[in-house]
Amino acid sequence: MRITHGRIFEKLKYYRNFFKKGCYLPDFFKPLYFSEKNNQVNIVTYPAPVLRQKAKPLTEINADVYKKAEKMVELMRRVHGIGLAAPQVGWSVRLFVIDVVGNNVDDNVFINPSIMEEAGETSNEEGCLSFPGIMGKVIRTHKIKVCAYNLNGQKIEVVLEDLLARAWQHELDHLNGCLFIDRMSPASRLAASQQLKELEQSYKKDRVPV
Numbered sequence: 001m002r003i004t005h006g007r008i009f010e011k012l013k014y015y016r017n018f019f020k021k022g023c024y025l026p027d028f029f030k031p032l033y034f035s036e037k038n039n040q041v042n043i044v045t046y047p048a049p050v051l052r053q054k055a056k057p058l059t060e061i062n063a064d065v066y067k068k069a070e071k072m073v074e075l076m077r078r079v080h081g082i083g084l085a086a087p088q089v090g091w092s093v094r095l096f097v098i099d100v101v102g103n104n105v106d107d108n109v110f111i112n113p114s115i116m117e118e119a120g121e122t123s124n125e126e127g128c129l130s131f132p133g134i135m136g137k138v139i140r141t142h143k144i145k146v147c148a149y150n151l152n153g154q155k156i157e158v159v160l161e162d163l164l165a166r167a168w169q170h171e172l173d174h175l176n177g178c179l180f181i182d183r184m185s186p187a188s189r190l191a192a193s194q195q196l197k198e199l200e201q202s203y204k205k206d207r208v209p210v
């Protein structure tokens with residue numbers, strides 16, 4: 001199943017309305033453009049091995065962590081994503097950023113996150129910054145109670161639903177080396193198989209032999 005531009009714009013319109021505050025479009029609907037390059041942090045694309053590693057818990061929130069997290073928030077916003085996990089910038093630690101409430105960087109960074117309670121099920125299309133051009137149906141828990149630390153080391157507990165719950169689960173999966181293609185419906189996975197092959201080939205081609 002390939003996504004036409006018409007379908008993408010329909011989705012974007014829906015989510016613009018969903019977030020009345022004019023916030024950023026979800027990363028699920030923005031993966032067509034990426035091969036984000038900058039001098040700071042870069043998005044790592046499939047099948048980079050770091051995406052399959054189980055990330056390590058952060059034991060200290062120091063200036064380096066703060067700086068990197070800040071750059072991840074900047075990058076996520078620049079590419080109009082809703083979420084970005086540390087392994088996606090080649091940093092294998094349990095941290096992700098989600099554009100939940102706007103301007104304050106601290107509010108968007110989640111460290112050593114976990115899901116405490118889950119309820120209901122929902123199916124929708126997702127994309128991922130590490131899989132440019134690929135989308136597919138994924139079943140997720142509809143409502144979750146989550147726990148994490150922010151950049152100030154404060155513990156946060158919050159209940160999330162719908163898109164934010166989906167984004168949280170997607171990013172948490174990244175920290176466990178689980179990718180959205182692993183959870184895709186068989187039909188979506190099949191539809192994406194050619195694009196996945198192309199990503200694999202282009203990754204091989206781009207690697208410099210040592």
Ligand SMILES: [Zn+2]
Nearest residue numbers: 127128129130
């Ligand atoms: Zn992702």
